[in-house]
Amino acid sequence: xxxxxxxxxxxxxxxxxxxxxxxVAGWVxxxxxxxxxxxxxxxxxxAAELVGNARRHAxxxxxxxxxRVDERHVVRVEVEDRSPSLLPVxxxxxxxxxGNGLLLVNRLSVRxxxxxxxxxxxxxxxxxxx
Numbered sequence: 144x145x146x147x148x149x150x151x152x153x154x155x156x157x158x159x160x161x162x163x164x165x166x167v168a169g170w171v172x173x174x175x176x177x178x179x180x181x182x183x184x185x186x187x188x189x190a191a192e193l194v195g196n197a198r199r200h201a202x203x204x205x206x207x208x209x210x211r212v213d214e215r216h217v218v219r220v221e222v223e224d225r226s227p228s229l230l231p232v233x234x235x236x237x238x239x240x241x242g243n244g245l246l247l248v249n250r251l252s253v254r255x256x257x258x259x260x261x262x263x264x265x266x267x268x269x270x271x272x273x
Contacts, residue, residue: 175187189248192248193266197266219269225263254268254269
């Protein structure tokens with residue numbers, strides 16, 4: 144089966160429940176098991192990277208959400224944190240070690256970005272279901 148069965152309002156995971164990026168990747172694999180195996184691996188890796196970034200650079204509490212976006216045939220992973228002023232950076236010329244995870248997210252996803260709110264932000268990426 145190539146579709147993922149997620150509720151219309153998505154699935155949430157508070158990061159207090161799973162403390163590591165690897166734990167979040169495992170949760171994604173459990174939830175999205177009906178997707179194409181390669182796409183699940185991409186989604187899990189993206190989720191782990193976004194969670195790692197949030198834990199390293201932003202204030203908690205953190206939340207992970209998986210959403211099915213039917214009109215684009217994608218699953219979106221969102222990682223929300225409480226640091227609205229710290230925006231994601233895709234690579235940094237002044238520090239070759241910084242931002243490389245987002246380069247990976249950029250490569251594995253069909254789209255990625257962030258939503259900025261007054262008291263939080265959500266960094267997200269979308270992966271095709273097939």
